[in-house]
Amino acid sequence: MMNNPPIGIIGTGTYFPQQVEVAADLVDRTQIPEDILREKMGIRQRHIASEADTISYMASEAAKKAIAAAGIDPTEIDMVISHGSEYKDHVVWNAAGKIQHEVGAVNAFAFEMYALCAGAPIAMNMARSMMLADPALETVLLAAASRENDLINLSNPRARFMFNFGAGGGAMILRRGADKNVILGASAITDGSLSETVMLTREPEALDGDAIKGDYYGMLDVRNSDYMGQRLGETSMENFIKVMQQAVEKSGYTLDDVAFLGITHMKRSFYLQILEAIGLTPEQSVYLEDYGHIQSVDQVLALELGLEQGKIKAGDVVLLTGAGTGYTWSSIALRWG
Numbered sequence: 001m002m003n004n005p006p007i008g009i010i011g012t013g014t015y016f017p018q019q020v021e022v023a024a025d026l027v028d029r030t031q032i033p034e035d036i037l038r039e040k041m042g043i044r045q046r047h048i049a050s051e052a053d054t055i056s057y058m059a060s061e062a063a064k065k066a067i068a069a070a071g072i073d074p075t076e077i078d079m080v081i082s083h084g085s086e087y088k089d090h091v092v093w094n095a096a097g098k099i100q101h102e103v104g105a106v107n108a109f110a111f112e113m114y115a116l117c118a119g120a121p122i123a124m125n126m127a128r129s130m131m132l133a134d135p136a137l138e139t140v141l142l143a144a145a146s147r148e149n150d151l152i153n154l155s156n157p158r159a160r161f162m163f164n165f166g167a168g169g170g171a172m173i174l175r176r177g178a179d180k181n182v183i184l185g186a187s188a189i190t191d192g193s194l195s196e197t198v199m200l201t202r203e204p205e206a207l208d209g210d211a212i213k214g215d216y217y218g219m220l221d222v223r224n225s226d227y228m229g230q231r232l233g234e235t236s237m238e239n240f241i242k243v244m245q246q247a248v249e250k251s252g253y254t255l256d257d258v259a260f261l262g263i264t265h266m267k268r269s270f271y272l273q274i275l276e277a278i279g280l281t282p283e284q285s286v287y288l289e290d291y292g293h294i295q296s297v298d299q300v301l302a303l304e305l306g307l308e309q310g311k312i313k314a315g316d317v318v319l320l321t322g323a324g325t326g327y328t329w330s331s332i333a334l335r336w337g
Helices: 023-030 034-040 055-070 095-103 116-133 157-162 225-250 268-277 295-308
Strands: 007-015 019-022 045-048 079-082 109-112 139-146 168-176 182-190 198-201 219-222 258-263 317-324 328-335
Touching: 007 055, 007 116, 007 295, 019 023, 023 034, 034 268, 055 095, 055 139, 055 168, 079 095, 079 116, 095 109, 095 139, 116 139, 116 168, 116 182, 116 295, 116 317, 116 328, 139 295, 157 219, 168 295, 182 225, 225 258, 225 268, 225 317, 225 328, 258 268, 258 295, 295 317
Parallel strands: 007 182, 079 109, 079 139, 258 317
Antiparallel strands: 007 168, 019 045, 139 168, 182 328, 198 219, 317 328
């Protein structure tokens, strides 16, 4: 392990559509008071995609910013991994190829991996592992985007926990031999008993007046919500802590060493409970209330906001953590600077 070259993040980028909805805009459709939306559900505002803001477009725009931040030519990129939404430009289609073409990474091969909202840490670990196994992979682009808020009927109470979905894209550039912002250990766990609790359905209560979205027909819905609520209540905190603890221990650290947590957007109370459980304060994290939950974009967004707000400093141990229906929890550790 000690003989492996470091794999570091040399550039990041994000993209968000121009249109913004604030909590007050959601009151009539959700029948939820504005203060509940803002304070309990953590939805101060979110970005809404236009017709032009496809998954490949948003991911590509974020990737172009990451490439510029890294100061590289896109022809240097050897591999492109898309880890964004399956609700994309077309069905049965590899969005990574479109992203590769749009950014000019003509020497790269491109493919997708998918773990929903747990995807970013898993994609980072996959890329790092492949780069260590294959010395020809020197520079890698990870890119993702989501606009799954299109698939939520805001009058469906079963989908309430998904009302925070927003739209946007995120990307990062990894480089072999980069000795700054080094990717360390990772961990993930899946509870497959929840694999069919959230899915695209055509149940009447799930549909709204525009249930056909391009090549897709249906809306996101929750099946067996009682079981899902009970099971997550029993296991979610435990699994979050487990993957974070394992990620830092694989990195040679403990949770006491963690200085910053970038985590999936969720209701405020659970977010604060997670911080407290691992010994952090809100000043050592960012809450994505001005963006909502953008699937596996959340982690790179949290990283950028943490840096912008001065919450991440050179030498800090950073944890990027996610959870997605399926149900998978994931985490990866970085040594920043």
